Amino acid sequence: xxxxxxxxxxxxxxxxxxxxxxxxxxxxxxxxxxxxxxxxxxxxxxxxxxxxxxxxxxxxxxxxxxxxxxxxxxxxxxxxxxxxxxxxxxxxxxxxxxxxxxxxxxxxxxxxxxxxxxxxxxxxxxxxxxxxxxxxxxxxxxxxxxxxxxxxxxxxxxxxxxxxxxxxxxxxxxxxxxxxxxxxxxxxxxxxxxxxxxxxxxxxxxxxxxxxxxxxxxxxxxxxxxxxxxxxxxxxxxxxxxxxxxxxxxxxxxxxxxxxxxxxxxxxxxxxxxxxxxxxxxxxxxxxxxxxxxxxxxxxxxxxxxxxxxxxxxxxxxxxxxxxxxxxxxxxxxxxxxxxxxxxxxxxxxxxxxxxxxxxxxxxxxxxxxx
Amino acid sequence: xxxxxxxxxxxxxxxxxxxxxxxxxxxxxxxxxxxxxxxxxxxxxxxxxxxxxxxxxxxxxxxxxxxxxxxxxxxxxxxxxxxxxxxxxxxxxxxxxxxxxxxxxxxxxxxxxxxxxxxxxxxxxxxxxxxxxxxxxxxxxxxxxxxxxxxxxxxxxxxxxxxxxxxxxxxxxxxxxxxxxxxx
Numbered sequence: 169x170x171x172x173x174x175x176x177x178x179x180x181x182x183x184x185x186x187x188x189x190x191x192x193x194x195x196x197x198x199x200x201x202x203x204x205x206x207x208x209x210x211x212x213x214x215x216x217x218x219x220x221x222x223x224x225x226x227x228x229x230x231x232x233x234x235x236x237x238x239x240x241x242x243x244x245x246x247x248x249x250x251x252x253x254x255x256x257x258x259x260x261x262x263x264x265x266x267x268x269x270x271x272x273x274x275x276x277x278x279x280x281x282x283x284x285x286x287x288x289x290x291x292x293x294x295x296x297x298x299x300x301x302x303x304x305x306x307x308x309x310x311x312x313x314x315x316x317x318x319x320x321x322x323x324x325x326x327x328x329x330x331x332x333x334x335x336x337x338x339x340x341x342x343x344x345x346x347x348x349x350x351x352x353x354x355x356x357x358x359x360x361x362x363x364x365x366x367x368x369x370x371x372x373x374x375x376x377x378x379x380x381x382x383x384x385x386x387x388x389x390x391x392x393x394x395x396x397x398x399x400x401x402x403x404x405x406x407x408x409x410x411x412x413x414x415x416x417x418x419x420x421x422x423x424x425x426x427x428x429x430x431x432x433x434x435x436x437x438x439x440x441x442x443x444x445x446x447x448x449x450x451x452x453x454x455x456x457x458x459x460x461x462x463x464x465x466x467x468x469x470x471x472x473x474x475x476x477x478x479x480x481x482x483x484x485x486x487x488x489x490x491x492x493x494x495x496x497x498x499x500x501x502x503x504x505x506x507x508x509x510x511x512x513x514x515x516x517x518x519x520x521x522x523x524x525x526x527x528x529x530x531x532x533x534x535x536x537x538x539x
Numbered sequence: 540x541x542x543x544x545x546x547x548x549x550x551x552x553x554x555x556x557x558x559x560x561x562x563x564x565x566x567x568x569x570x571x572x573x574x575x576x577x578x579x580x581x582x583x584x585x586x587x588x589x590x591x592x593x594x595x596x597x598x599x600x601x602x603x604x605x606x607x608x609x610x611x612x613x614x615x616x617x618x619x620x621x622x623x624x625x626x627x628x629x630x631x632x633x634x635x636x637x638x639x640x641x642x643x644x645x646x647x648x649x650x651x652x653x654x655x656x657x658x659x660x661x662x663x664x665x666x667x668x669x670x671x672x673x674x675x676x677x678x679x680x681x682x683x684x685x686x687x688x689x690x691x692x693x694x695x696x697x698x699x700x701x702x703x704x705x706x707x708x709x710x711x712x713x714x715x716x717x718x719x720x721x722x723x
Contacts, residue, residue, distance in 0.1 A: 300631040371632065377712060378627050380719035385624035388617045389664045396620075396718045397613055401604075405588060408554055408710065409600040410608075410615040 169204055177205070188217045189225060190301050229298070238281055238313055240320035244274050245327050252332060264336045271328065271339075275346045278324070282353045285314065285360055293367055300375050304368060311364040318357055325350065467493045467506055473514065480538045483529050484522065485511045508533070540564045545578055549589070554689040555596040556705035558636060561692050569596045593713060594635070594706030595689075616714065618665065619688050622681055623711055625661045637704045638694065641682055645675060 169177075178185060181201060188194055193214035201208055208215040248270055255263040292307050329347055333340055387393040400407055472493055481487035488494060489507040497503045515522060515536060525535040545565055549555065557566040568574045569591060579589040588599045604612055626633060629647045633639060651658050659674075665684070666677040682702065685691045690711070691702040 303632070374632060374634070377716065378631050381620070381624040381627055381712070381715050384715050384719055385621045385661060388621055389660065393617065393718075396617065396714070399714065399718055400613055400616055401609060404604050404609075404612060405599050405601050406590065407599055407612070407616070407714075408590075408597040409587065410552060410612045 174205065177201070178207075185217070186299075188215070189222070190299070191305055238285060238317060239277065240317060241274060241277060241324060242320065244270060244277070245324055248274075248327060248332065252335065255335060261336075264339055267332065267335070268339055268342055271332070271342060271346060274324070274328075275349065278321075278350070278353055282356050285310075285317075286356070289360055289363060289367075292364075300371060300378070304371050304375070307364055307368045307371065311361065311368060314357060314361050314364065318361065321354065321357055325354065465496055467496075467510055469510065469513065472510060473518075476514065476538050482535070482537050484514065484536045484538060485531060485533045486529055488514070489531070504531075511536075540568050542574075542578055542581060545569070545574075546581065549578075549582075549596070549598050553597070554707040554710060556635075556689060556707045557594045557596075558703070558706050559689070559692055560694075560703070566596065593709040595710050597710075615688070616711070618684065619690065620711055620715060621661055621665055622685050622688075623690065623708060625658065625665070625681060626685075628655075628658055628661070633704060635704050635706045635708050639691065639702050639704060641678070641700045641702070644682075645678055648674070648678065 177200060181198065184194065184197075184201075185207065188208070193211070193216050194208070195214055197208055197215050202215075206218050207221050209218045248267060251263050251267050251270070254260070255267070288310055292303060292310065295303065298306070325347075328343055328350070332343060384393065384396060388396065472488060472491055475491065476484065476487070479487065485507065488510050489503065491507075494503050494507045494510070497506060511533070518538075521539055523537050523539055525537060527535050529535050545568060548562065548565055553562075555562045555566050555569065557570065559566060569578070575589065575591060582589045582598060583601070586601050588601055590597055590599050600608070626639065626644075629644060629651055630637075630639065648658065648662075662674065662677050662681065663671055666680055670676070682691070686693070686702070689705060689707050691704055693699070694701045694703055
């Protein structure tokens with residue numbers, strides 16, 4: 169297989185390899201990945217990424233294996249105890265200088281380890297490139313390792329502070345000095361442990377939060393976010409009142425106490441209050457009056473004439489006065505006036521059809537007879 | 540900064556975050572109990588409430604919302620939740636105080652889209668632009684929206700690339716936490 173083919177193969181199965189890199193064992197692999205290359209190895213019927221691949225990937229990602237970085241220095245401690253025993257047996261002073269040398273080296277190593285752990289934790293906490301799952305896994309690995317170190321470290325301290333004391337004055341001095349120098353390092357280990365635990369908790373919480381956030385936004389996009397709507401609407405008084413954002417305020421504000429205390433403000437306020445009251449000139453209000461209904465009445469002359477022709481009365485005036493056209497008028501004077509006007513008109517128009525009588529009727533009007 | 544100025548800013552419908560540099564003075568004032576209470580008393584008189592929670596401050600309405608207000612209220616919250624979920628899909632660990640770059644987000648978006656096209660749906664949902672192919676313009680809109688809603692702010696006034704995530708992101712995330720509680 170050529171190198172370029174290897175890269176293509178890795179790209180083809182990138183998701184699968186990435187899942188395995190996260191620590192999952194794979195049950196079934198495509199034959200391409202099993203045959204010619206050793207990216208995976210079979211462990212207890214399941215496939216895991218091979219150590220060579222993991223080392224390569226870690227190196228490329230600048231991701232240091234936790235086990236590789238932090239030593240517990242058990243070997244050095246064992247050696248110190250052995251040297252102590254040898255010294256007690258032989259009282260050989262050269263052994264003391266070897267112990268001194270070894271104690272110094274041990275301290276240097278512990279200090280170096282502290283720097284490395286700190287750097288590693290900073291890497292984990294600040295690394296935004298690795299996936300959240302991988303980060304949690306790394307942090308948990310380091311956290312477990314640091315927890316183990318706490319135990320080992322207290323053992324180391326016990327040896328340095330008690331076990332090696334009293335052998336030699338110079339050695340005691342070195343041990344006391346180193347004991348002081350070790351104090352912050354001891355403190356640090358506990359801080360790392362706490363820092364990582366907090367970080368893991370936070371990151372796990374965030375992972376869950378992301379899952380929820382993704383679920384809810386899917387629902388929103390599908391218009392199925394009933395819970396969200398009802399939550400917001402059930403108690404809007406605790407949620408942000410969404411006004412339309414503007415540069416100018418939506419609600420006019422009250423003057424501040426500083427503005428109120430200004431002399432000029434008080435002055436202008438006073439001016440307003442002292443103003444002369446002006447008489448308001450109001451318009452005279454004329455009440456609206458409803459005009460009375462006027463009934464317009466007229467006489468149908470033709471109707472009277474037709475009736476005259478039909479009835480041929482002996483006294484035309486009396487006949488007209490009693491006619492229904494004249495009776496329309498309620499006022500007595502009006503009746504007489506209209507009856508007389510009608511009487512005159514009819515006599516004028518019908519000279520040939522009437523005969524004048526010498527006598528006067530009750531109304532002192534000449535009796536005229538229709539022929 | 541006095542009560543009047545504080546009221547003027549809050550009544551513009553803004554959420555003020557305590558880690559905002561732009562509203563640094565106001566948020567510091569609001570952290571003072573006496574000032575907070577005085578402003579709350581004033582706001583209560585006109586039918587609103589001043590709320591300070593999880594590092595952010597905002598005005599809420601006491602009375603029932605009318606239909607238009609309800610619609611705006613719901614939509615604004617939903618849009619911002621989708622916008623935040625877009626950011627978190629690209630940067631799963633991003634949180635308040637972190638810095639997000641517009642150029643970086645564009646690159647990250649393109650990489651992410653190749654693996655998972657659902658990120659494009661989120662961007663499209665968000666955008667009211669007609670041309671759904673202009674993804675850069677839609678991303679710009681998304682950033683503008685987040686900035687308008689007080690979720691992010693420019694680190695420097697003249698720097699259009701780098702934005703700081705403000706505390707108000709927690710306000711929206713807490714709503715998500717309550718709504719999706721049953722699925723833990």
